[in-house]
Amino acid sequence: MAFSADELRVLRRALAIALNPTTVAETDVRDCLRLAESVDEAIEEAGRLRAFLVTDLARYRAALPGAARGYTELLQDALAAGYDPRPDDLAALRTLRGTPTGDVLLRRCLALADQSLRARIAGRATTPRQRTRLLALPGGRSADRPSGPKRPAPGGKPAPPQPVPKPSEVFPPRRRPVPPPAQRSAVS
Template sequence: MAFGADELRVLRRALAVALNPAPLDDEAVRDCLRLAESLDEAAREAGRLRAFLLADLTRYRAALPGSATGYLELLQDALAAGYEPGPDDLAALRALRGTPAAAALLERCRTLAERSVRARLARATPAPRTRLLALPGGRAADEPKDPGPQRPAPGARPVPKPSEAFPPRRRPVQPPPEHRAAG
């Protein structure tokens, strides 16, 4: 993205105001709004251009091997614009690696794809958990030390035993052998 002299003047004035806030006259505000609109339009145009480039790349890849030269040029342009090669690109380059340009581009794409996968894995890996430590103070510091076993308070429910909470499963009662025979 390139700026003209007028746009640079407006940008410099906007940055100066951002660093040292001061009231702006109406003309300066209109200039800043026009610059913002121009930047938004340039960003939208870059998105449209990127979409067109990727669609073109897909069409050339589908027409391989007949479109090898055009595909390699488009792929280089896409890589220069920040495109991350996918599995389809790597497979296409493997099929074309007989040419020196495709072999060199394959190595570059392998490196970029590996770097991309590593970055995605690094973002997906959760941070190591830190151990929780008990800090002195809080409610436990205000309570007296445990003198040992005590009787439960009146009206308190006793803690159930595991056999009471989870009673053993009973086997179903089976009918006597003479009733089980099919007749």
């Protein structure tokens, strides 16, 4: 997650407020709450992306061995996003054991599955916890106001809910690069 210069300024002010909670300007409170909403939206988007990757990965896994290249690419993306390999993934990678990518991914997934199992046995959760809402700022949202991203539209009417875009609308399909046309030599 990357912050813009304005968001970093707000974050710096929020940390200063947390260290010295004297009187806080209303604009600072609003900026902090807006930043907290932005972070919440980013976390929700990451969850949607993770769910999309897992669904896409299952679809490619079902199409193996014909979709081996796409499956290994998606599995690498999913592992980079914090995906825990499942027994189905390990079985699929065992069928791809003859390929260099399949061997490397199988070793990596076996190590990750072993770490995950040890963590579960030790009683630690491997999934990230939900972030608590930022409501403890002096002058922040009061308990009687509803929280959440629902804001009335101009004119006092409630804003219609915004549709959630489909992953295919947000993340276009990968295109394979087109090789350059073969250069023909002139025959004299």
